[in-house]
Amino acid sequence: MQGQISGVLAPALTPFDQNLRLDTEKLVAHCQWLLAQGCTGLVPFGTTSEASSLAISERMETLEALVSAGIDPQVLVPGTGTTSIRETIEFTSYATELGCAGSLVLPPFYFRNVSDDGVFAYFQTLIETIAHENLRIYLYHIPSYTQVNLSVDLIQRLQDAYPAHIVGVKDSSGDWAHTEALLKAFPDLNIFVGSERYLLDALRLGGAGSITAVANVNPGHIRVVFDTWQSEQADALQARITLTRGMIEKYPTIPSLKALLAYYRQDPDWGIVRPPLLTLPAEQYQHLIEDAAFVPLTLREG
Amino acid sequence: MQGQISGVLAPALTPFDQNLRLDTEKLVAHCQWLLAQGCTGLVPFGTTSEASSLAISERMETLEALVSAGIDPQVLVPGTGTTSIRETIEFTSYATELGCAGSLVLPPFYFRNVSDDGVFAYFQTLIETIAHENLRIYLYHIPSYTQVNLSVDLIQRLQDAYPAHIVGVKDSSGDWAHTEALLKAFPDLNIFVGSERYLLDALRLGGAGSITAVANVNPGHIRVVFDTWQSEQADALQARITLTRGMIEKYPTIPSLKALLAYYRQDPDWGIVRPPLLTLPAEQYQHLIEDAAFVPLTLREG
Numbered sequence: 314m315q316g317q318i319s320g321v322l323a324p325a326l327t328p329f330d331q332n333l334r335l336d337t338e339k340l341v342a343h344c345q346w347l348l349a350q351g352c353t354g355l356v357p358f359g360t361t362s363e364a365s366s367l368a369i370s371e372r373m374e375t376l377e378a379l380v381s382a383g384i385d386p387q388v389l390v391p392g393t394g395t396t397s398i399r400e401t402i403e404f405t406s407y408a409t410e411l412g413c414a415g416s417l418v419l420p421p422f423y424f425r426n427v428s429d430d431g432v433f434a435y436f437q438t439l440i441e442t443i444a445h446e447n448l449r450i451y452l453y454h455i456p457s458y459t460q461v462n463l464s465v466d467l468i469q470r471l472q473d474a475y476p477a478h479i480v481g482v483k484d485s486s487g488d489w490a491h492t493e494a495l496l497k498a499f500p501d502l503n504i505f506v507g508s509e510r511y512l513l514d515a516l517r518l519g520g521a522g523s524i525t526a527v528a529n530v531n532p533g534h535i536r537v538v539f540d541t542w543q544s545e546q547a548d549a550l551q552a553r554i555t556l557t558r559g560m561i562e563k564y565p566t567i568p569s570l571k572a573l574l575a576y577y578r579q580d581p582d583w584g585i586v587r588p589p590l591l592t593l594p595a596e597q598y599q600h601l602i603e604d605a606a607f608v609p610l611t612l613r614e615g
Numbered sequence: 616m617q618g619q620i621s622g623v624l625a626p627a628l629t630p631f632d633q634n635l636r637l638d639t640e641k642l643v644a645h646c647q648w649l650l651a652q653g654c655t656g657l658v659p660f661g662t663t664s665e666a667s668s669l670a671i672s673e674r675m676e677t678l679e680a681l682v683s684a685g686i687d688p689q690v691l692v693p694g695t696g697t698t699s700i701r702e703t704i705e706f707t708s709y710a711t712e713l714g715c716a717g718s719l720v721l722p723p724f725y726f727r728n729v730s731d732d733g734v735f736a737y738f739q740t741l742i743e744t745i746a747h748e749n750l751r752i753y754l755y756h757i758p759s760y761t762q763v764n765l766s767v768d769l770i771q772r773l774q775d776a777y778p779a780h781i782v783g784v785k786d787s788s789g790d791w792a793h794t795e796a797l798l799k800a801f802p803d804l805n806i807f808v809g810s811e812r813y814l815l816d817a818l819r820l821g822g823a824g825s826i827t828a829v830a831n832v833n834p835g836h837i838r839v840v841f842d843t844w845q846s847e848q849a850d851a852l853q854a855r856i857t858l859t860r861g862m863i864e865k866y867p868t869i870p871s872l873k874a875l876l877a878y879y880r881q882d883p884d885w886g887i888v889r890p891p892l893l894t895l896p897a898e899q900y901q902h903l904i905e906d907a908a909f910v911p912l913t914l915r916e917g
Binding site for chain 2: 396435
């Protein structure tokens with residue numbers, strides 16, 4: 314479908330200063346580096362971006378700043394989901410008007426045991442209220458955080474009702490069997506794996522690519538797998554990025570990725586996170602930096 | 616402690632119109648009725664208020680509207696917690712400046728397995744950034760929604776560090792053993808039970824009262840228990856409100872409470888909820904209305 318995005322997308326990390334203010338200039342530079350190093354797109358305000366720790370007004374202003382800085386909105390798929398249908402309408406509408414390639418939308422995640430009918434009603438209200446021909450929604454399945462299951466049945470209902478607007482899924486279930494089921498059930502949707510560990514497997518079944526936290530530090534190597542998946546080297550290239558992923562998975566994701574940026578950019582402020590996250594303790598930081606020297610890492614090489 | 620609130624507080628239901636817009640006028644009228652019928656205070660933007668379905672700007676505007684309509688801010692303890700430290704600072708600061716009795720603050724609830732140190736850092740940042748002598752925080756413990764445990768240890772650390780600002784806890788664990796532990800550990804904090812089922816038990820151990828959804832429809836009877844808990848009739852009066860609570864617990868809480876208001880106020884719009892919640896199905900609605908006739912209910916009598 315025209316306008317759909319594929320490849321390697323980074324949920325861009327959000328830099329803060331020592332007063333916990335968002336550092337827009339540093340974010341723009343990071344986004345430009347990610348695109349230069351191989352990302353086909355960016356997902357500002359994903360889980361890895363600490364989106365949940367940002368104000369909604371802050372997210373909207375920052376999205377506008379990225380576009381004003383010259384980043385093509387057609388490579389942007391901002392995370393626009395909140396717990397509030399009203400805020401999600403406002404932000405998703407804004408991203409659509411700004412010309413973004415799409416919006417990555419969480420199901421509402423405060424209420425528990427929400428029925429499929431309730432989640433359907435939420436997306437129905439979102440789509441019918443915005444009522445914009447360019448509205449493109451990527452459903453964000455991350456049940457370990459949301460405690461809401463976007464079932465195959467529910468996705469099917471949404472696709473049937475709104476085929477022009479439901480265009481993809483980010484599957485952060487971490488469960489390959491689930492990704493495989495989505496790939497088989499929805500050949501017309503762009504399915505992204507949340508872990509590049511499954512990138513090659515997904516591409517071989519028609520997947521669209523990966524939206525992965527690790528793309529913040531390893532975009533080049535991950536992109537190579539996307540570009541060469543039909544080649545004889547594909548398995549070896551996948552093994553390289555799996556090695557890096559495995560190393561990072563030993564540590565808390567967001568503080569560790571920020572610690573790597575702090576180290577390789579020689580900019581300690583990159584290590585700052587907003588609470589409830591905590592900056593990596595000194596000992597863990599040392600181990601991480603030692604480990605990072607032994608795995609393929611675009612950030613070290615680029 | 617001066618300025619602390621006790622008794623029966625209602626997390627006021629939020630009325631919407633058919634376009635899902637917040638009906639401020641109807642909310643003001645409901646709040647005035649709740650106070651006239653026995654509530655000692657109100658918690659706009661609690662879980663029952665569908666706070667998570669409101670925009671943060673909507674919550675701030677509505678809080679201001681309640682005060683402008685003549686509701687004494689000293690009976691208001693708005694729910695000001697969001698996933699975002701920045702938004703929570705902004706809203707809690709606003710409520711404090713407005714003269715509210717306190718703010719009911721959720722721990723940040725998007726990230727999972729957050730450490731006690733991370734939650735401590737969150738409240739530390741909140742309190743030290745606002746830095747207002749009238750800042751009074753009621754910690755909102757509702758782990759079935761937040762998946763974050765406000766442990767006795769963590770509450771102790773917060774109370775030790777900020778005795779002037781950490782003034783109470785709403786315990787919506789639904790676990791009497793947990794409430795009992797809080798009451799014994801924190802004689803200087805105002806401990807509220809989230810279910811009036813435990814009101815008398817809590818008062819006998821020094822509890823401050825109850826912040827309960829059911830106060831939206833049964834404020835008078837619940838208030839009587841608060842006023843007469845030392846009398847000989849206390850157990851019988853508690854049994855009356857437990858009966859009503861038990862009836863309502865058979866149904867989904869928020870849609871049912873709104874359905875009762877729709878029925879007894881002869882105002883079908885009261886039944887409207889924002890997605891992902893759904894209005895009570897017709898059959899369940901009929902059962903609820905039949906059941907409601909047989910239990911003590913201020914809404915029917917008042």
